[in-house]
Amino acid sequence: QVQLIESGGGLVQAGGSLRLSCAASGRTFSDYRMGWFRQAPGKEREFVAAMGQTADRILYADSVKGRFTISRDNAKNTVFLQMDSLQPEDTAIYYCAAGNYGVGSMYSGHSYRYWGQGTQVTVSS
Numbered sequence: 001q002v003q004l005i006e007s008g009g010g011l012v013q014a015g016g017s018l019r020l021s022c023a024a025s026g027r028t029f030s031d032y033r034m035g036w037f038r039q040a041p042g043k044e045r046e047f048v049a050a051m052g053q054t055a056d057r058i059l060y061a062d063s064v065k066g067r068f069t070i071s072r073d074n075a076k077n078t079v080f081l082q083m084d085s086l087q088p089e090d091t092a093i094y095y096c097a098a099g100n101y102g103v104g105s106m107y108s109g110h111s112y113r114y115w116g117q118g119t120q121v122t123v124s125s
Contacts, residue, residue, distance in 0.1 A: 009119030022096030029077040038092035050106040
């Protein structure tokens with residue numbers, strides 16, 4: 001079992017930045033791929049970014065490429081999402097997720113077994 005707790009969300013003006021953190025506890029953190037997803041009101045959950053055990057495997061949604069950066073600190077059992085140049089369309093609840101390596105696609109939420117409770121990100125225009 002893995003417990004995930006996100007933090008760092010909030011209200012920011014367009015063009016601003018936020019850094020989300022996701023602290024994991026339970027099983028060995030480095031055993032899992034980590035992903036960030038988001039869900040805006042009235043919309044389906046969508047993939048944002050994912051990372052394997054190391055930086056040699058990092059994926060981003062086209063909508064955030066060049067603006068968001070995912071990273072992880074295995075020693076601190078934490079994954080981060082640095083979000084720069086935020087836009088109103090980035091407004092959503094952001095969730096981190098953990099999944100076993102080699103199970104399904106890193107882009108799909110179905111490939112992740114554990115989820116955090118989410119943190120709200122609101123970008124004003």
